[in-house]
Structures are given as structure tokens and as C-alpha cells.
Amino acid sequence: MGVSRRSDAGLGAGAGVLAGLVVGVVLAGQGRLDWTQPLRVDPPIVGWFAFLILNACGGALYGSLYRFQPGRLAATVGGGLLFGLLWWAGVWLTAIPLITATGPGWSVSEAARTFPLLIANVLTWGLAALVFHVTGSQVIGDRAMTGPVAATGVRIRHRVVIVGGGFGGVATAQRLEQLLSHRPDVAVTLISESNFLLFTPMLAGVASGSLVPRHVAAPLRATCPRTTIRRATVETVDTDARTVRIRSSNNTAAEEIPFDQLVLAVGAVPAFHGLSDVAGRAFTLKTLADATELRDHIIGLLDRAENEPAADVRSRLLTFAVAGGGFAGVELVAELHDLVHDVLVYHPRIERDELRFMLIHSRDRILPELSDRLGAYALELLRRRGIEFVLGVRVTGANGDGVSLSDGASISTETFVWTAGNEPAPLVGSFMSKGGNSVLATDENLRVDGFPDIWAVGDCARIPDSDRGGQPCPPTAQHALRQGHQAADNLVAAMDGRPLRPFRFRALGMLVVLGHNTAAAEIRGLRFSGLLAWFLWRGIYLAKLPGFEKKVRVLIDWLLDLVFPRDIVIAGSQDARRRGKGGPGGGLQEAVHDPVA
Amino acid sequence: MTPWPDVRRQIRQTLVPGSLAGLIGGIAFGAAMVELGVLPTVASLVRTDSPLIGFVIHMAIAAIVGSGLAILLQGRWTAGDVVLWGVAYGAFFWFLGPITMQPLILGRLPAWDLAAAQAAYPSLLGHIVWGAAAGFALVAIKARSAFVGTTTISDPEPPQARLVGVVLRGLVAGLLGFAAIGLLPAGSERMLSPWGADDAASLGPLAVALLGATLYAVLHPESTSTAGGAAVRGAGFGFILWVIGGLTLLPVLRGEGLTWSIMEARTTFPALPGTILFGAAMALIYHWLGRLTRLFFSDDVGTRSPDAGSWGPRAVGRGAAAGLVGGLLFTVVMVQIGFLPTVAKLVGSDSELVGLGVHLVIAEIVGVSYGVLFRRQAFEQSAAIGWGVSYGFLWWLLGPLTLGPVILGTTPAWTVEAAAAAFPSLIGHLAYGAGLGLTFHALEARYSPWWITRTEAEAARMARRRIEATSAGPALWALLVLVAVLLPVVLSP
Numbered sequence A: 001m002g003v004s005r006r007s008d009a010g011l012g013a014g015a016g017v018l019a020g021l022v023v024g025v026v027l028a029g030q031g032r033l034d035w036t037q038p039l040r041v042d043p044p045i046v047g048w049f050a051f052l053i054l055n056a057c058g059g060a061l062y063g064s065l066y067r068f069q070p071g072r073l074a075a076t077v078g079g080g081l082l083f084g085l086l087w088w089a090g091v092w093l094t095a096i097p098l099i100t101a102t103g104p105g106w107s108v109s110e111a112a113r114t115f116p117l118l119i120a121n122v123l124t125w126g127l128a129a130l131v132f133h134v135t136g137s138q139v140i141g142d143r144a145m146t147g148p149v150a151a152t153g154v155r156i157r158h159r160v161v162i163v164g165g166g167f168g169g170v171a172t173a174q175r176l177e178q179l180l181s182h183r184p185d186v187a188v189t190l191i192s193e194s195n196f197l198l199f200t201p202m203l204a205g206v207a208s209g210s211l212v213p214r215h216v217a218a219p220l221r222a223t224c225p226r227t228t229i230r231r232a233t234v235e236t237v238d239t240d241a242r243t244v245r246i247r248s249s250n251n252t253a254a255e256e257i258p259f260d261q262l263v264l265a266v267g268a269v270p271a272f273h274g275l276s277d278v279a280g281r282a283f284t285l286k287t288l289a290d291a292t293e294l295r296d297h298i299i300g301l302l303d304r305a306e307n308e309p310a311a312d313v314r315s316r317l318l319t320f321a322v323a324g325g326g327f328a329g330v331e332l333v334a335e336l337h338d339l340v341h342d343v344l345v346y347h348p349r350i351e352r353d354e355l356r357f358m359l360i361h362s363r364d365r366i367l368p369e370l371s372d373r374l375g376a377y378a379l380e381l382l383r384r385r386g387i388e389f390v391l392g393v394r395v396t397g398a399n400g401d402g403v404s405l406s407d408g409a410s411i412s413t414e415t416f417v418w419t420a421g422n423e424p425a426p427l428v429g430s431f432m433s434k435g436g437n438s439v440l441a442t443d444e445n446l447r448v449d450g451f452p453d454i455w456a457v458g459d460c461a462r463i464p465d466s467d468r469g470g471q472p473c474p475p476t477a478q479h480a481l482r483q484g485h486q487a488a489d490n491l492v493a494a495m496d497g498r499p500l501r502p503f504r505f506r507a508l509g510m511l512v513v514l515g516h517n518t519a520a521a522e523i524r525g526l527r528f529s530g531l532l533a534w535f536l537w538r539g540i541y542l543a544k545l546p547g548f549e550k551k552v553r554v555l556i557d558w559l560l561d562l563v564f565p566r567d568i569v570i571a572g573s574q575d576a577r578r579r580g581k582g583g584p585g586g587g588l589q590e591a592v593h594d595p596v597a
Numbered sequence B: 001m002t003p004w005p006d007v008r009r010q011i012r013q014t015l016v017p018g019s020l021a022g023l024i025g026g027i028a029f030g031a032a033m034v035e036l037g038v039l040p041t042v043a044s045l046v047r048t049d050s051p052l053i054g055f056v057i058h059m060a061i062a063a064i065v066g067s068g069l070a071i072l073l074q075g076r077w078t079a080g081d082v083v084l085w086g087v088a089y090g091a092f093f094w095f096l097g098p099i100t101m102q103p104l105i106l107g108r109l110p111a112w113d114l115a116a117a118q119a120a121y122p123s124l125l126g127h128i129v130w131g132a133a134a135g136f137a138l139v140a141i142k143a144r145s146a147f148v149g150t151t152t153i154s155d156p157e158p159p160q161a162r163l164v165g166v167v168l169r170g171l172v173a174g175l176l177g178f179a180a181i182g183l184l185p186a187g188s189e190r191m192l193s194p195w196g197a198d199d200a201a202s203l204g205p206l207a208v209a210l211l212g213a214t215l216y217a218v219l220h221p222e223s224t225s226t227a228g229g230a231a232v233r234g235a236g237f238g239f240i241l242w243v244i245g246g247l248t249l250l251p252v253l254r255g256e257g258l259t260w261s262i263m264e265a266r267t268t269f270p271a272l273p274g275t276i277l278f279g280a281a282m283a284l285i286y287h288w289l290g291r292l293t294r295l296f297f298s299d300d301v302g303t304r305s306p307d308a309g310s311w312g313p314r315a316v317g318r319g320a321a322a323g324l325v326g327g328l329l330f331t332v333v334m335v336q337i338g339f340l341p342t343v344a345k346l347v348g349s350d351s352e353l354v355g356l357g358v359h360l361v362i363a364e365i366v367g368v369s370y371g372v373l374f375r376r377q378a379f380e381q382s383a384a385i386g387w388g389v390s391y392g393f394l395w396w397l398l399g400p401l402t403l404g405p406v407i408l409g410t411t412p413a414w415t416v417e418a419a420a421a422a423f424p425s426l427i428g429h430l431a432y433g434a435g436l437g438l439t440f441h442a443l444e445a446r447y448s449p450w451w452i453t454r455t456e457a458e459a460a461r462m463a464r465r466r467i468e469a470t471s472a473g474p475a476l477w478a479l480l481v482l483v484a485v486l487l488p489v490v491l492s493p
Helices: A005-028 A044-066 A074-100 A108-113 A115-139 A169-179 A200-207 A276-281 A288-306 A311-317 A329-347 A372-385 A426-431 A475-494 A532-542 A548-563 B001-034 B041-045 B052-074 B077-104 B114-119 B121-141 B160-184 B187-195 B204-221 B227-253 B262-270 B269-298 B312-337 B342-345 B353-374 B380-409 B417-423 B424-447 B456-470 B473-491
Strands: A156-163 A184-194 A197-198 A217-219 A228-231 A235-240 A243-247 A255-258 A261-264 A268-270 A318-324 A356-361 A387-391 A395-399 A401-405 A410-412 A415-418 A421-423 A453-458 A507-515 A519-523 A526-529
Touching: A005 A044, A005 A115, A005 A243, A044 A074, A044 A108, A044 A115, A044 B380, A074 A108, A074 A115, A074 B052, A074 B353, A074 B380, A074 B424, A074 B473, A108 B473, A115 B077, A115 B114, A156 A169, A169 A184, A169 A475, A169 A532, A200 A288, A200 A329, A200 A532, A217 A519, A217 B353, A235 A426, A261 A475, A276 A395, A276 A415, A288 A311, A288 A329, A288 A415, A288 A507, A311 A410, A318 A329, A318 A401, A329 A356, A329 A372, A329 A387, A329 A507, A372 A387, A372 A401, A372 A526, A387 B041, A421 A507, A453 A475, A507 A532, A519 A532, A526 A532, A548 B312, B001 B041, B001 B052, B001 B121, B041 B052, B041 B424, B052 B077, B052 B121, B077 B204, B077 B227, B077 B473, B114 B121, B121 B227, B160 B204, B160 B269, B204 B227, B204 B269, B227 B262, B227 B353, B227 B380, B227 B473, B262 B473, B269 B380, B312 B353, B312 B424, B342 B353, B353 B424, B380 B424, B380 B473, B417 B424, B417 B473, B424 B473
Parallel strands: A156 A184, A156 A261, A184 A228, A261 A453, A318 A356, A318 A415, A356 A387
Antiparallel strands: A197 A217, A235 A243, A243 A255, A268 A421, A395 A401, A401 A410, A507 A519, A519 A526
């Protein structure tokens, strides 16, 4: 390309005038520069002048469209010839007849009448292209960028680092890719422990075996193809030195990544409220590994239970307890119920009566985010299926035999899943140690308080919701997505010295799947339940799943479920127990399961 | 280094081969001139009417013009690109030579009118023949140097095996392309009539089609373009096939002489749309066969071209949006020429509103097809315009001249009269194509300017790809648009 489009346009205008002068002599000799006569402009010199002005305009257009490209004489001349043909059709057959009120000359007879101008235009613009190229070689020469591939050697003036590959982080990166697509001087890096974006709303489906794990995860490198992806654990953030210290694995040295702008989207991890034994014994549902391990564990228990003669041991093996009556816990217990009952046919020695599914919740009603009516509907529906609800009590401890509750009771189980609360990732705590807070408080523009170049989005941040009187935004994926988008806009605005815009978003609604073709939904005040809500859930989440390929794969998974039974192959180790926050992928976790993306 | 070795090297690398190629092309053109008896006209440049002197002058001009071709084509080109550039160069030199310079040398102002163009029509065909012959000659002369070659990465398969595979693919593509044209009512007869095939079952035209397809395959052993680029390239090749095969070689082989007069051109015109569409179909099938071959039979996994990130739905969406913009531009033309009721007839209506709806639906469908076929093809706005107008021209052939009449229950309208009557629609299709190409490019540029790279490795890959994608593009676009606007005008009674 030329040094600027304007200079190419100027060069083109000059070439157009020069070529017009040469060809114009012939046209004038043929008496064909009288085209201004219909405008009642008589002196021939005006026709000449207008012709050259027209050529200058055409040349400027040619130069700005075709640009000077060193070493590409053939392409330049070929482009000129094409331009000449199109210029004839566009100007002499269309624009000029319109201006002179004779109507567009698109018929063959009109084309025949203006045939000399066709030849003139081919010669003019072929010559103009040649002059353009030769002049450009002399005037611009090697200073021209060689075509549109010109990012190499560009000095990086600004570095943006995003920590966290969840909904918030990926949304920020994708939006920055759009905003900065033509600014190779801004480097964007995304640091994540995993190499994929996990679509957490479908995690329960993975745990129940109705979805293939890889199908609900989108590779970061495919989702953000123009962002530098670093797969590493972030150890610390040094706000004074403006660096992020990362480590790719336990065996490698730490590396300092500098930043000019930092976006923290580190999400949340399960909160065990000081119950270390629970943290050591409970399964969680935050990662793909959690979901597949839970599924493998349950199927393994069924294998063991079938051969277990002792009644009390069988009972412990076939009791499944979930703590937490929010969306994650309710969906999970319903999906696990479906899983076990669907595969029971392979275990003829296990009776249905032996199975127990229990949901432990500290409040008196489940699904507090939904209306009372829908919450009651869900409770009643799941109770009819045989799921037991232990409401108004808390879990106080866990050991090898089961869990103990605040009312003194205990539940004997080998499967205890914890979904009863989250807290910001540990990195937030270390980052905020100066301020003494465990959550990143931001202003309404998503800037972390006290740090003008640091932004926070998603579950790790406390972002005031102006629509709710400054209350923090709820930790949902739909919020995280929009926050990421807004953070990117504000970040670029800050770089360019433009005003920032506050984050404003009203939740679209909530959906919860209740297993076996039923769901409950509230969308903009409208309530849905049953099969219709289930279709809504599947349709909306399928649409929200990142990547067309993943949508197709999940759809195929669901269609196959209609025909084939669930797969009971145990692919991983069935003896592994969850270790809570310290397990693989722990530290920088994805956003908490949310009702609506 | 002194400039003298550079000049000598320039002369050795460009002027000498170019002159030689020009001379070889001149022999082919000269033979045609002898047949047409126009050598005295050339001799009149030096105020004589001796055919021998005319031939000598003609060969001298051919050598000089050939040098110009070689200067233009400095660098690395594929064989197919060289031939295409030769044809385009020859075609456009017709404007400069017989139409302009010849009258000037004879002391007259160039007429530039239609009568002069019609009188010089055989010379246009001669220049195209010259260009093709000079292109082939240049390929042969410089085949040993780095000038000509494929731009693909190395393939461990031996050259003979590659050639066999290429020829086979070409034959299959030619057969399927021929069959596709044969599906149209009377399509075969229309396309084949100038080749002496009143009987569509005759093997002669099939043999020509297969030969042409094989030649295309040998000139383009590896399709490095997109499917859309291949289709446009094939369309250009189809035009060359019509001139070289249908108008030149076949009549000569049958002993009928060249069919280069205006009258004969009008008679042979019906073969042109079919041959261009055959070329496009053949090239498209050849491209896909190449991809299938690489997918199933190539051990070199690096020949697959991965593009990070999801692409299909985005290309479809952008194509639809671009099709709408182009369609709206075209609507202006449609309204001006009162063509909407004709479009409405496709669904059995006369209403202008229905016609508008049908027109926009068609525009969307074509736009989506452009998005799928030309995704990531255009590196710049100029290329976007080029591919767009070429695609618009193809759809002018396929739409109003072919599928439209077929849907309305008649045969393809492949006559000069039909093409002349549909000339306003051609302007609309070119405008549609330009709008389509530019809009699609703008959408790609806005959301994923894949040509802006951030690493040196990416930049090198993009630079190679850009060369592959754009090498013969300007020649191809210019040639197709020239054919589009020139022939209906020149050949119309």
C-alpha cells in the first residue's frame, strides 16, 4: 500500500489527468468532447476542462481503491483496464446521462453510441495505471507497505492482558479483537489455566452422561484466533511494576508478563465456609474434570453396589446427596436421578427402591432466584420423582461414611456433591491484600477501585448494578458476557482518551432444567414450565453455545439420546475423589453455573 | 555492482524470452492473417501492399509486444496465469494496436466507433490467439527457470504420478461439466452447434470438452484459489476455449477456414455462454476434486489449509448481507428498465412487488453463495470489486440468459439478440457484483481482517497466499468484463 490512501489518491488523480490529456487529444480530434452540450455549456474548452476534472476524480478513486503496490506492474495495469471498463459503464452510460437528464444509457444502442468512449476509457485507464505505477515507484518506492500484510515490524505501543478464560475473559478478548482488528500496535494476551471456554450451563449434562465433555467446551485459540493465548497459572499481580507473574507448569520457571491494561476475569471457586473436611471429601461441579469424574464415580458405584451383600454398605453406595438448592444443585440432582435410573437396566440386581437422591439446602425453599410459584413447582415435581429434600439445615461436616447436618442428623453416602456457594478465586485475595478485601470492587465503568488501568468482570468482581440501587450484579454468565464486552469498549476508550460508559444490563430471564424433558423458566416476567420450558432451555442454550461446530455436536448428542441408551463406559479413574479447590484446574475457575447465558 | 550486468540480465531474462514468445505467437496470428488475406493491410503501414513485407512487419510488432508481455510478467507465475495474462494482454492490445495506433501511423485519427470495431473484429480474435500462443510459448521457454511453477508446497509424489492424477481429475471434471451443460434443455445443441454437432450424442464436442478440461488441468495442476476463484478462472478459460477451439482450430481442422467474420461470429455466439458456463463448472468441479484428492490420497497433511476459528456461518451471514446491498443496487437498474414484472413471472405473477421480492431473494441466495465460494479470497478492495463483477457476469449468463428462460419453459437464450436485449441487465449484474464484493470485503475487514497478521510466520504465510490468490486475478477480471461489454455490442446486428 502507499504511505497513505490520500497520497495514493493524489497520485492516481495526477495519473488520470495525464492519461486524459493524451487520450483527450484523440477524443477532441474526433469531436467527442462536446458531452457538456446537453448542459447548455458551449465553449469546447469547458468540455475539455470537465473531462480532465472527471479524470482527476476517477484517478483519485482508482488510486484510493487500487493503491500503489511496488513490484506489481501487471496487477496495476490489469486493474486499470478493469477500472476503465467499469468507469465507462458507471460514468458514461449511467451517471452522465442521468445528470444530463437523458436517462441511463444501458441499452445496446446506447452502448454502441458511446462505443468510442469505451475504447477511450480502456486506453485512458490502462495508461493511467502504468503512469501511476511508474510514478509511485519513483516517489514512494520502498516506503510503501508491501500489501495488506504489514504487521511485522510494527512496534507494540500498548499491551492488554486478560486473566481468565471464562465467559467474562473471552467476551473481553473477542470484543477487543473486533475493536483492535486494524491496530496491530496493541497486543492482547489472554492467560488461562485451561485451553478452552467451558459452557458451564451444560456441565450437569456432562455429569449425567448425556453430553460428551469436549462438546461443551470451545477452544480458546479457535474462539479468539487473533489473541495471544498463554496457558499458565497466574501467581501474582504486581500493580507497581505492572506485571503478571505466570508459571506454565510446576517444572518451569516463572515468567513476568508486562501490561498497560489488565482485565481480571478469574471467576469464582467453591466456598466451603471453613469446613475443611467437606472440602476434602465433597465432589464439586466447576470443571469438565469434575463432571466426568462424578459420572465415572456414580457408574462405578453402581458396579460395586450390585455385588455388595451388606445392606448398609449398599445403602451408602446408592445414596446420592447434593448440597445447595440453587440452580446448580437442583439441576445436578435431577440429572443424576435421570442418569442412574436410565442405566439401572444394566444392573438387574439393584432395585429402584434402594436408590436415594437427596438435596440439602439451608433455606426453606429451593431456587430462590425464581418466583415462589416456579420454585414450588420444581420442588413438587422432583419430590414426585422420589428426590428427597432436606430443607432448613446446613452441612456441618463430612467423613468417609457420609455427611453430618446442623440438626444432628447424618446421611450415609459415598457421593456428596457441594454446590452451596462460591467465592472469588484465590488470586483476587492476594491481589486485594493491600486493600484487605476478598472481592474486586469496581466502579460502574468496570474499573477496579484505586487502579485506573485494571478492570474486573464476572464472578470475581463486585460491580454496582445501577438498576438495582447499586447492589452488586448477580454472578451469572449473561452478566459476565456483557461485562466483558463493556470492559473492552471502556478499555479502548480509555486508551483513546474518550469517555467511558457505565455498565447497564437487565437480566433477560432464568431457566432451570429439571431432568426428564422438564424445566422451569422465567423470561421477562413470563413463566414457563414443563416440556415447553425444556425446549426453551435447550434452544436458548444451544444458541448460546460458542462455536457452530459445538452446536452441531451437542445437537447430535441430544438427538442420539432419543434413540440410544446412555453410555456407561468409565473412561477415567473411578476411585479418584474430589479434593475441592486444590484439584486440577483449581485456582482460576470458570464462572459459576448460571441460569441463562 | 555496475548497472550493466543488471541490464544484461534484464535483457536475458525478459526481453529475449518475451520477443521469442511474441514471435511464436506472431506465427500463429500470422497464419490466420494469411488465411484472412489481411497482410497487405499491415504492409500499408510502410506504404506498400506486399504480403511478405506485411508479415515481416507483423512479426516485428509481435516480438516487441511480446517483450512487453515479458516485462509485465516479471516474477513468479504459474503456467495457467501466464497464458491468461497473455490472452488478456493480447485482447487489450487490440485497443492500442489496430484500433488506435494503426490509423495514427497511417496519418488518420482513430475512429473508435462501432463500425471500426466491427471491421477490426477478426483482428481482436487474432490478438487473443496471439496472446494464448505467446503465453504458452513463454511458459515453455522459461519452464526451466524459477519463472514458472506451481506455488504449492512440496509433494513427495513423483512428477509423473502427479501428472497422471492431474489429467485424470481434469477428465472427470470435463465430463461432469459437460454433463451439467447437457442437463439444460437444448443446452448441448446450443453449445455444440458451431462445433458441428447437430447431434448432441456426437463424440466430437465431448472430445473437445475433455481436451479443454485436460489442458486446463495441466495449466492449473494445483488449485490454490478458493472455489469461487476457480470458477471465475474456468469461465475465462471457457472463453479462450471458444475462441481457440470453437472459432479457430475446429473450423480449420474441418477444412472450413477461420470463422472470424462478424457474420460468422453471430452464428457461433450461441456457443459462447455455454462454453463459459462449462468452463466455470469444470473448473469448480476440478477444484473440489483436488480438495478431495488431497483429503483422501495425500500423505502431506500440510496441504490442508486450516483457518483458525469458526467460518461457515459467518461467511453465510456476510454473504447474505452483501447480497442484500448488491441487490438493492441492482433494484435501481431493475426499476429503470422495468424488469421486475419479468422477474415476477418466475413465480407465475405479474406484480412488480412480487418481482421485487423474488429479485431480493435471488440476490440473497447468490450473495450467500458468494460468501461460501469467495470467503477470504479478496485481500483488497480492488480484488473485491474484481471478483464481485466477475461473479456478477457469471450470474448474468446463468440467470437471465440460461435459467430464467428454462424456468419459464423455453430453452437458454444464448443468441446475440438475447444478449443484446439483456444488456441493461448485464449492467445491473455488474453493479450487483461490485456492491456484493465490496460489501463482503468490508464485513470481512471489519470483523476479521485475516490479512493483518501479528507474527512474522503468519505474515510470510499470508504473503504467499496473497500471491497465489491474486496472480492472474486482474487479467481475469478485465478479460471477463471486456467479453461481457464488448461482444454483445460489437456483434449485435
